[in-house]
Amino acid sequence: MDAQKSPVLVVQKYGGSSVATLERIRAVAQRVLDRQRSGDQVVVVVSAMSGETNRLIEVANQLHRLGRDAGQSAGGIARGTGWVAPLRRDDEFERELSQLVSTGEVVSAALVAMAIQDLGGQAASIVGHQLGMTTAGSFTNARIVRIDAARIREALAAGTVVVCAGFQGLDQQGNVTTLGRGGSDTSAVALAAALSADECEILTDVDGVFTSDPRIVADAHKLDRISHEEMLELASLGSKVLQIRSVEFAKKFAVPVHVRSSLNNQPGTRIVPETPDMEAVLVAGVALDRDEAKITLTNCPDVPGTIAAVFSALGERGIVVDMIIQNASREGHTDVTFTVPEAELQRALETLGTLALLTVPGVTMLTDAQVAKISIVGVGMRTHAGVAAKAFTILASEGINIQMVSTSEIKVSVVVDEKYGELALRALHAGFGLDRGPARAS
């Protein structure tokens, strides 16, 4: 640490793997205390210990299964994500589920505070109603609408390290709510905004944000900085580094976010507002998302409202639809293909099964969970044409068939057969020269 630096207020978020064992909790405590002893004020935000949230959801699922015939149980672990989907979804049940799983973060927060105390520091956990975080929306996917950080400020002023339970808030009625998977990121950024913190550090088990997933693409590079827009696109894809909502918060409230490793002191990736020079970077990263499933409805009557009814029904159940493609297949009929999270496929099919559309003669429904989405992200696409064409050429040269395409201002996504997912990722990473760092516009 630089002895001359001015003291700052930092929010440090530690994820589940950083607090997975008591030894790691102690290491977190030491890191926090070192930072505080360098003269800074530190607010810590913690997730539940690795696996704890899933364990609690699984307990709820087991309880629920007791009351059902063995064969009826749906849900389970969604492949790749480690996310155990709750079996029941009504409001009353989700209220209890939030109450239940929120205990995971309370346990982490209390243990981290204890560990800091054991190391001679002064610390207090701040959880649930003590956080002053008011939410709205559903119980298990609530959004933060207001933060009263008075209690945290008071503790900081007294020299205390404040250890906040992430992932949780309270609605207007005082019910415990949770912010959705990865919600502790959003807790951290929102608290940083409320406290006007100088920085929000997201401490994780990787060194930062990479040009691609280093477990698949060996020569992926760590990015020193990335724009909010690019991070938003990456967060909405296979990159699990940050919850997308946290990036929206960071952008909206101009919170400087620094994604870095909890295991070393190297700088990681700073998420920053876009600057003109960033446009020189054509592609910042490529991402792979294996957790989507494709649904196709063929021969739908091509009359106004038909397709709207499909997406309204899914939306009412809270099922997020990602890519949508619609084609008129023959006179008066249309085909529509879209993707949903693989973990939601079962519920999506149940929902669609209730629609009158499915009973129309000729209408058929096809599903394919064996798909992968690969996305190329970069703000340079705004001013440089030809990125999509180049991507298609690269994939074609590898003999990979493209099933769906969707583009945004700074992103090109393609859906391919899942077995070609990793190959496609590597080919695009190399094809755009990311093995030499972020691809520059030529």
Added chain:
Amino acid sequence: MDAQKSPVLVVQKYGGSSVATLERIRAVAQRVLDRQRSGDQVVVVVSAMSGETNRLIEVANQLHRLGRDAGQSAGGIARGTGWVAPLRRDDEFERELSQLVSTGEVVSAALVAMAIQDLGGQAASIVGHQLGMTTAGSFTNARIVRIDAARIREALAAGTVVVCAGFQGLDQQGNVTTLGRGGSDTSAVALAAALSADECEILTDVDGVFTSDPRIVADAHKLDRISHEEMLELASLGSKVLQIRSVEFAKKFAVPVHVRSSLNNQPGTRIVPETPDMEAVLVAGVALDRDEAKITLTNCPDVPGTIAAVFSALGERGIVVDMIIQNASREGHTDVTFTVPEAELQRALETLGTLALLTVPGVTMLTDAQVAKISIVGVGMRTHAGVAAKAFTILASEGINIQMVSTSEIKVSVVVDEKYGELALRALHAGFGLDRGPARAS
């Protein structure tokens, strides 16, 4: 259920063993729902699942041990009670410990509410800040000073079964506090008082309050009723049926308490105000407490304040002293013997070790954890002499030496060598004719 009965408001408390597994949680849910469907309003108070509180304390202890030399660790499981004593005791740490262990009851409450919902009922868990239970005193042994039950009343009025997390409250500053081991009993009785409930049922894994511990005394009888005073004495002894503070609450606020089995529908034991006819019952029960340890200080200077300093120091550390005996041994000197909970022995010795008294030449300290306390309880003692004498005669005839004696208005307690504890219990139970039901005055 009687179809003609008027609807009542009942508070049902289920202990850790009643919610130890998901199957048992479902059975609790069914019992609660049956009661509600019979027309009554039901407030449930739950403990943490069996072993969960100890598990959480043990996690905290493990964390604490990481920071200490292996040999230094004190505390551990106190024999007989299953109570894991926390290793650290300062206020800052106890705040976190309460935050941590309170999650056990939150988990139970959410799961019981879910199970009721699964059975088609309407239920909501009410925990922490939602309970409206304000406490004072220490973080881990807090006492209830006020209950605002508005939220519970509202839910009841809407036909909801309210499932409250026991054992926890909030202090004036909004910190989570816990009510001490067995605190869920007190939560239940206090809530019953605040709600003016018609009855508070303590549902447990035994059929009620017995004349003695049926695991030791085979012919122990279940009591149909017992006075508050007698229950207070028994609760303060080996009988673990109820937390003593809950009985005080029941007495103070005239809450009808019914201790009964969660496994059947038989009536259990009603805890009732004393009535004149109760004086005919000489001895209601005999109890054995193996969890005390004896400390003797010999040759203390017999000057004012010497002994007061001993008990002040222990009191400041929150160590409860039970029996105290003082004898002048020789001119100007005195011996004092007292008992503390065995789990507190180590801390008591540490505390005494800091006193100047121990450095006075000639003063010695003896300890003995191998003692048992046997107590005879009955309101009839108020009006009938000779109970103590009869007890001493019974023990003498068995050749059991009495180390300490203490008496109250309705209790005689003796301390004996622990190896004679069970024998003494059986002898007194038989000697007072309790094998034929509560002993009547002759």
